[in-house]
Amino acid sequence: MFREKGTAVSVADLMKAAGLTHGGFYKQFASKEDLVDEAVAHAFAEQAAHSAVAFEEKSGEHETVRRRVIEDYLSVWHRDHPADGCPVPGFAADLGREPEQAARAQHVYINGVRNRAARLATGDDDGMAQLCTMVGALALALALALALARATRGNPLSEELLQAARTALTESAQPEPQRRTD
Template identity: 55%
Template sequence: MGRVSQAQAEENRSRVVDTASRLFREQGTQVSVADLMKAAGLTHGAFYKQFASKEALVDEATAHAFTRLAGHHAAGLEEHDGQRDATQRALIDTYLSVDHRDNPADGCPVAALATDIAREGGGSGARRVYTEGVSDFADFLANDDQDGIARLCTLFGALVLSRATKGSPLSEKILTTAHAALTENG
């Protein structure tokens, strides 16, 4: 098989990063390189032409997930004509939904990657990116009435607990109770 063009190699790398970002959020960073590459439609050997290690991919996939999250926040602001309160309310509605609970691959990296990132070494690139992403998300959630960190902790905790109790009535009760707590003041 011949060499791929530089453009094709870049496209392949992008596909691997996007696939890894989704799989890591859905299944955790323990997903094997072989399974990841199969999901991306590429060979296992192609991985090592693109990445120095799996850890390097975890770093890049984490950054990709947080870049997408920031893009969603910017799009929300644009959709709501720059009205931060309306954007935050829409985010809370979406974040604390059954759809978000049931689709971690397309969801928030804060909740989906927390356990795996906690196991990373203190100097890992993924941990640095995660920490910056959490800080940025908390800043985005801050308003005159509520601290962004408290709001993020409520969102995060509710989502994680609702995923862990999925299939029971408690799961949806967690989502609706957290939603009410975050939105009762407007």
């Protein structure tokens, strides 16, 4: 719920969605901030462990993994399922607005951002600009898709934006330099 609706979701709403009582929350967590900390850590760990890319990373084919990350990230499915999507955009606005929470969850969040950027790195590029482009394209596509859905009933512009970002990121990257083995 936090990735989909933000951390302003009430404890009562969280417990209702979980099918539990409000009192049950405090048996598990001392505060809502503790739950947010746990949610941020869980979201990054879940994405790292269960994505299809995690299995491909073991093969050592960095460029294949990088392209797969971009394709998956800038997909219609990812756009339409924020609750199951990347925690980078899912928590960015809330952690930026809530200094107390940011101080608690910031370490996990920063490591998650760095790890995602590293999957996109090519040559001298650390992947940060590519990650920013992907997060921005997804956010823009979401905003436009919502606005266009009312006005145009299914206008394909949102998918076009996602495809344009995918193409720009996969075709403009410089391949990794060959590493010497001698």
